[in-house]
Amino acid sequence: MSTSPAKLVSDSRYFQPNFLEKVKIKVHVTGLRYKNTVLEKCILASKKNRRISLIKTRATKREQHCNIEHLKDRNQQNWVHFVGVGGCGLSALALIAVKQGFEVSGSDIKWSSFMDGLQQAGVRLHIGHSTLNIQSKNGSRFPNCIVVSSAISEDNAEVLHAKSIGIPVYKRDYWLVKLTENHKLIAVSGTHGKSTTSALLAYVLKAMGDDLMAVVGAYVPQFPGGNVIWGDGPHFVLEADEYDGCFLGLSPYIAVLTNVEWEHVDFFQDEEAVKTFFRRFLKRIRVGGHLIICGDDVGAHSLLDYTSEGSKPEHASGTMSVTSSDVDGYNIITYGISSTNDWHASSICPNSKGGSDYVLCHKGQPLANISLQIPGAHNVLNSLAVIATVMVLLQGRRQGCHIYDDYAHHPTEVYFVLQAARQRFPSMRLVVVFQPHTYSRLAALKDDFAVALSHADHILVTAVYSVREAGPRNVCGKDLATSIISSKSEYIPSLDDVVDKLALEICRDPLREIVILTLGAGDVNTVGPKLLHELQKRLCIA
Numbered sequence: 001m002s003t004s005p006a007k008l009v010s011d012s013r014y015f016q017p018n019f020l021e022k023v024k025i026k027v028h029v030t031g032l033r034y035k036n037t038v039l040e041k042c043i044l045a046s047k048k049n050r051r052i053s054l055i056k057t058r059a060t061k062r063e064q065h066c067n068i069e070h071l072k073d074r075n076q077q078n079w080v081h082f083v084g085v086g087g088c089g090l091s092a093l094a095l096i097a098v099k100q101g102f103e104v105s106g107s108d109i110k111w112s113s114f115m116d117g118l119q120q121a122g123v124r125l126h127i128g129h130s131t132l133n134i135q136s137k138n139g140s141r142f143p144n145c146i147v148v149s150s151a152i153s154e155d156n157a158e159v160l161h162a163k164s165i166g167i168p169v170y171k172r173d174y175w176l177v178k179l180t181e182n183h184k185l186i187a188v189s190g191t192h193g194k195s196t197t198s199a200l201l202a203y204v205l206k207a208m209g210d211d212l213m214a215v216v217g218a219y220v221p222q223f224p225g226g227n228v229i230w231g232d233g234p235h236f237v238l239e240a241d242e243y244d245g246c247f248l249g250l251s252p253y254i255a256v257l258t259n260v261e262w263e264h265v266d267f268f269q270d271e272e273a274v275k276t277f278f279r280r281f282l283k284r285i286r287v288g289g290h291l292i293i294c295g296d297d298v299g300a301h302s303l304l305d306y307t308s309e310g311s312k313p314e315h316a317s318g319t320m321s322v323t324s325s326d327v328d329g330y331n332i333i334t335y336g337i338s339s340t341n342d343w344h345a346s347s348i349c350p351n352s353k354g355g356s357d358y359v360l361c362h363k364g365q366p367l368a369n370i371s372l373q374i375p376g377a378h379n380v381l382n383s384l385a386v387i388a389t390v391m392v393l394l395q396g397r398r399q400g401c402h403i404y405d406d407y408a409h410h411p412t413e414v415y416f417v418l419q420a421a422r423q424r425f426p427s428m429r430l431v432v433v434f435q436p437h438t439y440s441r442l443a444a445l446k447d448d449f450a451v452a453l454s455h456a457d458h459i460l461v462t463a464v465y466s467v468r469e470a471g472p473r474n475v476c477g478k479d480l481a482t483s484i485i486s487s488k489s490e491y492i493p494s495l496d497d498v499v500d501k502l503a504l505e506i507c508r509d510p511l512r513e514i515v516i517l518t519l520g521a522g523d524v525n526t527v528g529p530k531l532l533h534e535l536q537k538r539l540c541i542a
Contacts, residue, residue: 079103079141081134083158084149085125086112089172089241092215092228093147094118096179099230105143107133107158113219117226131161143167147175150244176215176238177249183213183236186389187250189281190258190300191242191274196374197258197382198239201389202229208390209526210235211533217241233533235393240281242274247281253289254392255282256385260299271299278303289330292388294381296336304332333392335384337377339364343388345380356380360387367407393529401512401535402428403528409437409521411448418455421515428513432456433498433527435520436464436477443475450483456517459484460501463493465522495527502527503534 078101082094085106091114097104098121106118107126115125126133135142145168148159162169188198195218202214203222211233218239219226229237240247240255260278262271282303285291294300335343345358346366355372358380372383391405402425408417414434421430434453436442442449442464453459461481464473481491492498506512518527 079105079143081143081146081158082106082148083129083146083156084108084152085118085123086110086115087149087151088114088217088219088227089215090147090149091115091118092225093172093175093179094123095121095225095228096213096215096230098123105133114226129157131157134158134162134167145170147172150246173244173246173249176246177251180236180238180250184234184254185250185252186235186237186254186256186393187240187247187252188238188256188258188385189240189242189247189278190256190294191261191263193258193378193382193385194239194241196379197256197385198237199223200382201256201386202237204386204390205235205237205393205529206231208523208529210393210529212237215239234536242277242281248277248284250281251284251286253286254389255285255289255291256389257282257291257293257300257303258381258385259294259297260303275299275303285330287329290392291330291332292385292392293332293334294336294385295334295341296338296381333388335388336381343384343391345370345384348377348380350375360384401506402515403518403531404516405518405525405528407521408519409441411445411452414449414519415452415455417517417519418452421517422455425515428515429458430456431458431460431502431514431516433460433462433502433516433518433524434480435462435495435518435522435524436480437521438466439464439469439473439475442477442480446475446480446483449480450485453480453489454484454486456487459487459489460498461489461491462495462498462520462524465520465524495524496530499527499530499534502531503538506535507538 080094080097080102082090082097082104083106084090085094086108090106091112094104094106095118098118104118104122105124105126106115107129108115109128111127115123119125134146142165143162146158146162147170148156149172152159154160159169186201188194188201190197195216198214199216199218199220199222202212202216203220205212206214206229211231212229212235213231213233214223214229214237216223216227216237216239223229238250240250240252257278260271260275262268262274268274268277282291293304333343334341337345337348339346339361342363344361346361348356348358351357351371353371353373355374356376356379357369357371359366360368360370370383370387372379404421406413406417408414418430418432432453434449436449453461459481461477461484463477466473477493478491481489492501502516506514516528516531518524
């Protein structure tokens with residue numbers, strides 16, 4: 001038997017029976033600060049005769065494992081303290097922690113505008129770093145854990161004190177991993193343009209009815225939380241920072257890569273070091289996910305070279321393809337000004353709003369005229385990244401059911417979309433949700449629409465989308481539905497009712513071999529995300 005006074009047994013400290021008899025240092029035990037730590041075991045051992053040696057203890061790695069969803073179970077106080085809370089990154093996490101029901105406190109060396117919102121949310125804030133910040137006024141309570149900004153040094157007073165008494169200390173990147181792991185993560189990365197692109201993307205998705213979460217590394221006036229959006233939906237838009245390897249633990253469903261060049265020279269030795277980190281990040285994309293990358297940027301495009309070498313996701317088997325999606329890898333989609341990209345802008349010109357107008361093209365085909373109120377060619381690229389991402393999210397699959405959206409709002413466009421769908425899914429039932437765009441177009445082309453739509457198995461016609469017409473409305477969606485003879489058709493004016501009806505039908509179908517197309521130039525594109533979310537809830541699937 002070992003002669004040392006204490007030895008490890010699993011993750012515990014076992015004290016030999018005679019150890020406490022030899023030690024004569026009296027300590028009054030006032031109570032337990034934490035559960036499941038070495039400190040607790042020492043105190044429990046000491047209660048037998050009120051004596052204990054002064055042993056400096058630390059929680060083991062297993063005891064420091066963080067699970068945000070179950071962090072509340074560690075004790076009844078549910079307290080998280082953020083060190084460096086005034087920064088854009090940590091302030092967002094603190095606000096989310098409030099929404100999750102934690103008691104939240106934070107400290108920073110000076111006040112920032114982000115702290116205004118935190119104070120309004122009830123966060124207890126401290127200016128300056130002190131050991132007193134991580135204990136209650138009477139010294140009887142301590143945080144469950146501490147989350148620190150990457151700007152905080154290892155010798156910070158609060159960090160050192162927390163470690164010395166066994167409080168788990170987590171960096172911001174680890175907290176982000178746990179926060180996002182149960183979401184469909186959309187991580188926006190790149191040397192430049194991350195904040196603008198992630199803010200634009202979150203704003204667009206929110207406007208489309210997506211109940212998403214979002215964390216952006218800048219103040220966004222349109223966000224209720226300044227730099228955070230809180231929602232209960234499956235999507236999480238995150239500005240993914242490469243500094244200090246912060247994004248390397250993430251597992252995105254969609255990774256957006258704006259550009260790559262040498263930056264953060266205090267951390268990266270040269271441009272190749274930057275690329276190495278980004279390559280590692282791309283390997284974190286989930287199987288079946290998507291990489292949306294600026295094909296015009298030399299640094300970003302150079303990262304695609306390694307795909308030909310058979311590189312695989314770090315957490316899955318399989319390969320990636322630059323041109324197609326593989327079930328074991330992920331799909332790569334390019335955007336840029338050049339026509340060689342999947343999504344590109346042509347005919348770019350300044351507009352009267354101080355921004356830019358351009359023609360949006362996909363695979364060389366013009367789709368829509370885009371007008372931006374923000375200036376600069378770089379924002380044209382940022383908007384293309386957002387459009388490419390949204391188009392990925394507007395299509396999905398739930399247990400055999402495929403959902404797609406298309407801008408088709410003319411009979412010829414509708415016909416070719418349905419023909420393509422038949423070719424792609426020859427044996428599946430084709431259901432179309434069609435939203436007529438403008439009364440004048442419907443009145444003039446109603447019979448042509450009826451013929452084109454009859455190539456589907458089931459057609460749901462909604463109310464007409466019209467925001468610019470003031471003339472007579474002598475035709476409606478119901479007229480179109482009744483004029484479709486060769487296929488089953490019905491008129492459902494409300495988009496929400498369409499979602500409910502489709503969700504009910506899909507859940508009742510055990511095979512679910514269905515392809516759903518939402519067609520139109522209005523807000524019918526909100527049906528897809530809402531339906532996917534509804535199916536996720538009703539079918540209890542991830």
